Amino acid sequence: MYAVIQTGGKQYRVARGDDLVLEKLPGKVGETVVFDKVLMTSDGEKVEVGKPYLENTKVMGRLKLHDKKKKIVVFKFKRRKGFRRTRGHRQAFSLVKIEGIEVAS
16 A cells, blocks of 8 residues: 655655655654645555545655755856855755555545
């Protein structure tokens, strides 16, 4: 069984046992996270699609890690003007382990 959820302005296809890298979520490591914006579920035979979300359907996960991604370098310059700026950015993320998909009958 899998589901398509929406979080952080993006959509993800998840199944039980998946590790998911998301935009940083509030909460502490080890806490349970509930994703209630479920767009679609499928069990192999039956597919349910929401309008826009499915009622009474949740995806449960557990926060495993909060960290920052690898640094990217942002370099700006203007030719012939002597203008140069170097900046770096490290995006914060959360690692979530999907524990289950609850579908209302």
